[in-house]
Amino acid sequence: MVNRVIGVFLSALVVGCTGSREMLQIPPAPTSRLSALSLSSFPHVKTQIDALLADSLFPPSNVGIRIVSLTRGEHLYSLNDNMLFNPASNEKLLTTATALMNLGTSYGFSTAVFADTLRHRVILKGYGDPLTSTADLDSLARRVAPYLSWTAPWRVAVDVSFFDDLSWGAGWNWDEEPAAYGMFISPVTLNNNTINVRVLPSPKAGTPPLIRIDPPTSYVTLENTATTVVDSPTVPLEISRKWRERSNTITVAGQIRLGGRARTEQLSLWKPELYAGSVFAERLQACGIPVAGTVTVDTVTSAMIETERYVHGIDTVLTFLNKVSDNLSAECVLKTIAAEKLGIPGSAVAGITRVHAYLSECGVDTNRISVADGSGLSRYNLTSAATIVHLLERVYRDNQSFPLLYHALPIAGVDGTIGSRMKGTPAAGNLRAKTGSLSAVSALSGYVQTLDGEMLAFSILMQNYPGATRPYRMVQDAIGVYLAGLKRADFQ
Numbered sequence: 001m002v003n004r005v006i007g008v009f010l011s012a013l014v015v016g017c018t019g020s021r022e023m024l025q026i027p028p029a030p031t032s033r034l035s036a037l038s039l040s041s042f043p044h045v046k047t048q049i050d051a052l053l054a055d056s057l058f059p060p061s062n063v064g065i066r067i068v069s070l071t072r073g074e075h076l077y078s079l080n081d082n083m084l085f086n087p088a089s090n091e092k093l094l095t096t097a098t099a100l101m102n103l104g105t106s107y108g109f110s111t112a113v114f115a116d117t118l119r120h121r122v123i124l125k126g127y128g129d130p131l132t133s134t135a136d137l138d139s140l141a142r143r144v145a146p147y148l149s150w151t152a153p154w155r156v157a158v159d160v161s162f163f164d165d166l167s168w169g170a171g172w173n174w175d176e177e178p179a180a181y182g183m184f185i186s187p188v189t190l191n192n193n194t195i196n197v198r199v200l201p202s203p204k205a206g207t208p209p210l211i212r213i214d215p216p217t218s219y220v221t222l223e224n225t226a227t228t229v230v231d232s233p234t235v236p237l238e239i240s241r242k243w244r245e246r247s248n249t250i251t252v253a254g255q256i257r258l259g260g261r262a263r264t265e266q267l268s269l270w271k272p273e274l275y276a277g278s279v280f281a282e283r284l285q286a287c288g289i290p291v292a293g294t295v296t297v298d299t300v301t302s303a304m305i306e307t308e309r310y311v312h313g314i315d316t317v318l319t320f321l322n323k324v325s326d327n328l329s330a331e332c333v334l335k336t337i338a339a340e341k342l343g344i345p346g347s348a349v350a351g352i353t354r355v356h357a358y359l360s361e362c363g364v365d366t367n368r369i370s371v372a373d374g375s376g377l378s379r380y381n382l383t384s385a386a387t388i389v390h391l392l393e394r395v396y397r398d399n400q401s402f403p404l405l406y407h408a409l410p411i412a413g414v415d416g417t418i419g420s421r422m423k424g425t426p427a428a429g430n431l432r433a434k435t436g437s438l439s440a441v442s443a444l445s446g447y448v449q450t451l452d453g454e455m456l457a458f459s460i461l462m463q464n465y466p467g468a469t470r471p472y473r474m475v476q477d478a479i480g481v482y483l484a485g486l487k488r489a490d491f492q
Helices: 002-016 043-052 088-103 134-147 272-286 314-324 327-342 348-361 385-396 401-408 470-484
Strands: 062-069 074-079 108-116 121-126 155-159 194-200 210-214 221-224 227-229 238-241 249-253 255-257 263-268 305-313 432-438 441-449 455-463
Touching: 043 062, 043 074, 043 470, 062 385, 088 314, 088 327, 088 348, 088 385, 088 401, 088 432, 088 441, 108 134, 108 314, 121 272, 134 272, 134 305, 155 272, 194 249, 210 221, 210 249, 238 263, 305 314, 314 327, 314 401, 327 348, 348 385, 385 401, 385 441, 385 455, 441 470, 455 470
Parallel strands: 121 155, 221 249, 227 255
Antiparallel strands: 062 074, 062 455, 108 121, 108 305, 194 210, 194 263, 238 249, 432 441, 441 455
């Protein structure tokens, strides 16, 4: 029922953008039992949004909504807006806004190389840059090589002193590993602290499939017990890592069909700082620099010379963080805030104190929410739609922070995590919002402009539902499309 109602509603809105005003009317729909709890000074707005909250979804699941006009400073609609929800990745909005206020819009996240020529040591030091790639390490190695003597081997180390040694967030589930989104946190990073494993069928049945890892590195080992079969596989192909053993042994088991498609998995790696250091050492060797021994952890001293530094600007980091909903970026940003403002090593706990301080400035009672991490992966996070909208309002009033946050958010029907949503509607290319997704949790919060150009801020939080998330996202999309199609004349 809910799919039919929302689908018809979206179709009516799309047609209504170019047709007569009568075509914007919502078709008959059951009135939600939540309509008695929702608040709005505008009857049309209340009626239309209430009609989208079908009884088949709410209850038994919970929903919290707050919508305001930033242009006019008016409350448009609210429902359970002070109720606490797990915000999932909407938590990244708190981290992003706090970073802009504490680090500024010109801050750079960096990875540097230091050389100790007397002891023939090279140290790769990370300052929380979450976007370091294989290409970046290639570039650093090529730029560092001319400074290094070829007469004796060098030892490579990594300096992780910028962050504390807690590599996971509070309240992260033990079984997130080895999924890429449950990566380990470190100030020295590489490829989101993950590795890509590609499995291709062997050209001969009965033999193990072929395995390609990207980047190629000796830091991981392979254990391949899989088989290429002629018929459809009876044992599913499984690509994993021996995570229970805290091992970086990649395992491939099961069956893959002869002539079938390749399979790729992105896996987190244990001790990712040593992974980055190992790949850097291998890149130095490719440049002709002799390297001896295994990569270790060490600390840069004042006697060492900084030879090169690679920097990603805060705009690039925050855009990737929000468009892709990248957990590592959010956690690195949170700890960087702590390191820069409260001292090294940066910790999540210290970073959260800065989040609390900023939220207090936004008028939020931080005793009534719970901030446990920077990414929203934690099950300990609790916030409300009112809190998120207060934050969005505060950023909107900040002429320096707002342009960066606004352009960092995914755009409906265009890019990021809502690139495939609300296509062909008034919200496409208009609505910019952060998604949030965990098991039984879905959220969408951000900004949208009405047909009159009025800027609105909204937050929609949903949780405690069984089964698929799609029906709940459809409700979020229908509300977003409705708001994008509004005119002031429709408010009464």
